[in-house]
Amino acid sequence: MDKMRxxxxxxxxxxxxxxxxxxxxxxxxAVIYDNLSAGHRxxxxxxxxxxxxxxxxxxxxxxxxAHRIEAVIHFAAFALVGESVTDPAKYYQNNITGTLSxxxxxxxxxxxxxxxxxxCATYGIPASxxxxxxxxxxxxxxxxxxxxxxxxxxxxxxxxxxMSYAALRYFNAAGASPAGDIGEDHKPxxxxxxxxxxxxxxxxKSISIFGDDYPTDDGTCIRDYIHVxxxxxxxxxxxxxxxxxxCLKLNLGTGRGASVLxxxxxxxxxxxxxxxxxxxxxxxGDPPALVANPAQAHKILDWQPKYMDVRETIxxxxxxxxxxxxxxxx
Ligand code: UDP
Numbered sequence: 001m002d003k004m005r006x007x008x009x010x011x012x013x014x015x016x017x018x019x020x021x022x023x024x025x026x027x028x029x030a031v032i033y034d035n036l037s038a039g040h041r042x043x044x045x046x047x048x049x050x051x052x053x054x055x056x057x058x059x060x061x062x063x064x065x066a067h068r069i070e071a072v073i074h075f076a077a078f079a080l081v082g083e084s085v086t087d088p089a090k091y092y093q094n095n096i097t098g099t100l101s102x103x104x105x106x107x108x109x110x111x112x113x114x115x116x117x118x119x120c121a122t123y124g125i126p127a128s129x130x131x132x133x134x135x136x137x138x139x140x141x142x143x144x145x146x147x148x149x150x151x152x153x154x155x156x157x158x159x160x161x162x163m164s165y166a167a168l169r170y171f172n173a174a175g176a177s178p179a180g181d182i183g184e185d186h187k188p189x190x191x192x193x194x195x196x197x198x199x200x201x202x203x204x205k206s207i208s209i210f211g212d213d214y215p216t217d218d219g220t221c222i223r224d225y226i227h228v229x230x231x232x233x234x235x236x237x238x239x240x241x242x243x244x245x246x247c248l249k250l251n252l253g254t255g256r257g258a259s260v261l262x263x264x265x266x267x268x269x270x271x272x273x274x275x276x277x278x279x280x281x282x283x284x285g286d287p288p289a290l291v292a293n294p295a296q297a298h299k300i301l302d303w304q305p306k307y308m309d310v311r312e313t314i315x316x317x318x319x320x321x322x323x324x325x326x327x328x329x330x
Contacts, residue, residue, distance in 0.1 A: 001026050001027075001028075001236060001240055002240060003026070003027040003028050003029075004028050004029075004070045004071050004239070005028070005029040005031070005067055005068055005069050005070050005071075006023055006028050006029065006030050006031070006069065006070070006071050006072070006073060006239070007031050007033055007063065007064060007067065007069045007071075007072045007073070007111075008020045008023070008030050008031065008032050008033065008072075008073050008075070009033045009034070009054070009072060009073070009074045009075060009076045009102060010033075010034055010039065010074065010075030010076030010077065010117075011030070011031075011032035011033065011034055011039070011044055011047075011073075011075065012032055012034035012036060012039025012040055012041060012043050012044050012049075013034070013038055013039040013040075013043075013075055013076070014173065014183075014184050014185070014186070014228065015075055015117065015170075015173050015228055015231055015232070016032075016034070016039070016073075016075035016076075017039070017040070017043035017044050017182050018176075018177060018182065018228045018229055018231070018232045019073060019075070019231070019232040019235045019236070020032055020044055020047055021044075021177065021182070021232070022229070022232040022233060022235075022236055023073075023236065024046075024047060026236060029048070029067070030047050030048070031047070031048045031049075031050065031063065031067045031069065032044045032047050032048065032049045032050065033050045033052055033060070033063055033076075034049070034050075034051065034052075034076065035051065035052060035053040035054070035076070036051060038078075038186065040185060040327075040328040042328045042329060043182050043185075043328060048067070050063050053098070054076055054094065054097075054098030054099065054101050054102055055097065055098055055101050056101075057101045057104055057105050057108075060101065060102060060105035060106075060109075061105045061108045061109050064105060064106065064109035064111050065109050069109070069111050070111065070113065071111070071113040071114070071115070071239050072102070072106060072111060072113065072114045072115070073114070073115045073235055073239065074099065074102060074114060074115065074116050074117060075117050076094075076098065076102075077094065077095045077098075077099075077117060077146070077147075078090055078091050078094055078095060078143070079119070079143060080143070080190060081121065081141045081143050081144075081285050081286075082190075082283065082284065082285070084141050084142040084143035084146070085141055085142060085284065085285065088142040091142045091143055091146050092142065092146060095143075095146035095147065095150070096146050096149050096150065099116075099150050099153070100153065103153065103154075103157060103163075106163075107161060112161075112162060112163050112164055112244070113163075113164045113165075113239065113242060114154070114163065114164070114165045114166075115165070115166045115168065115235050115238050115239050115242070116150060116151075116154060116165060116166065116167050116168070117147075117168060117170065118147045118148075118150070118151055118167040118168060118169045118170070118249075119143070119144065119147050119169055119170055120169050120170065120171050120224075120251065120253070120290050120292065121139055121140075121141065121143055121144035121147065122137045122139055122144050122147050122148045122151065122169060123135050123136070123137055123138075123139075123169075123290075124136075124137070124138040124139050124140040124144065124287070125140055125287045125288075126287065126290070129222070129257065129289045129290065129291040130255060130291045130292055130293035131251060131290065131291065131292055131293060132251065132293040132295070132296065133169075133249055133250065133251055133296055137151075140285055140287075141285050150167075151167045151249065154167060154247070155247070158244060158247050162244045163244065164242040164243050164244050164246075164247060165242060165247050165248075166238035166239070166241070166242050166247065166248040166249075166250065167247075167248070167249045167250075168231075168234060168235065168238060168248075168250055168252050169249070169250065169251045169252065169292075170226070170231060170252050170253075171223065171224035171225070171226055171251070171252065171253035171254075171290060171291070171292045172191075172192075172223045172224060172225045172226065172253075172290075173225075173226060173228050173231055174191075174193050174225040174226065174227060174228065174310075174313050174314070174317060175193075175225075175227040175228050175229065175307060175313040175314070175316040175317050176228065176316045176317050176319065176320035176321075177228075177229065177316070177320070178229070178316050178319070180316070180319035180320050180322075180323050181320075181323075182320070183316075183317060183320030183321065183324065183327075184228075184317065184320070185324070185327030185328050187327070192207075192223075192260060192263055193225070193263060193267070193313075193314060193317055194317065194321065195207055196263065196264055196267045196275060197267060197271065197314075197317060197318055197321045198321070199273075199275050199276065200267060200271040200273040200275055200318075200321075201321060201322070201325055203325070205276065206275075206276035206277055206278050207264060207275065207276070207277045207278075208277075208278055208279075208280035209260050209261070209264070209277055209278065209279050209280060210260070210280055210281070210282055210283040210286060211279075211280070211281065211282035211283070211286070212261075212279045213282075214282075214288040214289075215288055216259060216288055216289060217259070218259050218261045218262075220259045220260035220261045221259065221260055221286055221287070221288055221289065222257040222258065222259050222288065222289040222290070222291060223257065223258065223289075223290055223291075224253035224254055224255065224256060224257055224258075224290060224291045224292050225254070225258055225263070225310050225313055226252060226253050226254050226292075226305060226307075226313075227305060227306070227307035227312075227313045227316070229306070229307075230252075230254075230305040230306055230307055231252055233303060233306075234250075234252050234297060234301055234303050237301040237302065237303045238250070238301060241300065241301065248300060248301075250296055250297040250300065250301065251292040251293060251294055251296065251297060252292065252294065252297055253291065253292025253294050254292070254294065254305050254307070254308055255291065255292055255293060255294045255295075256291070256308065256310070257289060257290075257291040258310050261277075262310075263310065263314075264277050266310055266311045266314050267314055267318075269311060270311055270314045270315050270318050271318055
């Protein structure tokens with residue numbers, strides 16, 4: 001691939017750090033820009049690092065110019081659905097105002113290429129699954145609205161200012177680098193697989209299943225868990241492909257769904273631990289099933305996920321959690 005100079009905004013976070021590593025392995029110069037509000041310096045220890053916030057437009061301009069950046073991959077966002085309902089200002093301010101600041105900085109520094117983290121949450125509660133890119137986008141929470149707003153901004157900026165963009169709509173990112181040295185570390189943790197693995201580690205007594213009365217085969221919610229390294233590969237492919245006349249909006253998932261019960265069972269098999277589970281109430285805003293139709297991404301990016309069996313994805317996560325039971329050092 002072209003050995004580009006890339007600014008990875010939010011690059012010290014979970015998906016960002018795995019993508020930054022892939023960029024470096026591909027011979028690109030990856031510069032990390034992160035405010036460390038949720039990211040970890042240790043996740044990108046060997047890479048060029050600038051500590052800064054999305055709202056610091058001048059610092060962004062300086063960084064883009066100083067490193068002669070050719071493309072931006074933008075991960076910096078708050079991404080918890082429940083929190084976006086209780087504290088929408090945090091989400092609108094960072095995810096929208098912050099991203100508009102980044103786009104201003106890119107225009108000022110003459111950088112026209114951006115890969116943006118969007119989400120399946122822009123589809124709201126889809127009428128059916130699997131979901132393809134033509135499904136109506138009508139989010140049901142502030143998080144989804146902020147991501148959809150930026151998709152619209154990118155389309156308009158591309159038309160007016162010649163920006164090239166890809167909006168990659170992720171399903172559920174999971175797993176860790178197979179080397180086991182970087183992985184998922186959210187504090188507090190709210191995602192299913194790391195929580196279940198914390199039960200296996202003895203850090204929690206049991207996992208609460210958020211509802212077992214959904215209209216699915218076993219009554220629990222179905223999600224499409226895609227390995228973080230597969231997501232990373234898709235970003236590199238998208239970054240290369242985009243031009244002002246070829247902007248991309250693509251679903252990134254495996255195309256296979258797993259229920260909450262199936263994930264817990266897979267974690268039992270991988271870890272050999274019993275993992276007690278109990279049925280709790282539904283979590284507000286959870287659609288019953290979200291599974292990608294990834295056919296467009298396969299075709300346009302010439303990309304296929306390598307991890308198609310969720311147990312293999314969980315194995316990589318387990319390796320990371322076992323070797324880093326408290327996550328990254330504080
Ligand atoms: N979930 C659960 N118990 C938990 C955390 C999550 O049953 O302690 C369920 C949640 O309702 C959803 C699925 O697991 O159906 C994945 O949730 P997660 O928060 O990992 O990702 P999301 O789908 O919200 O992006």
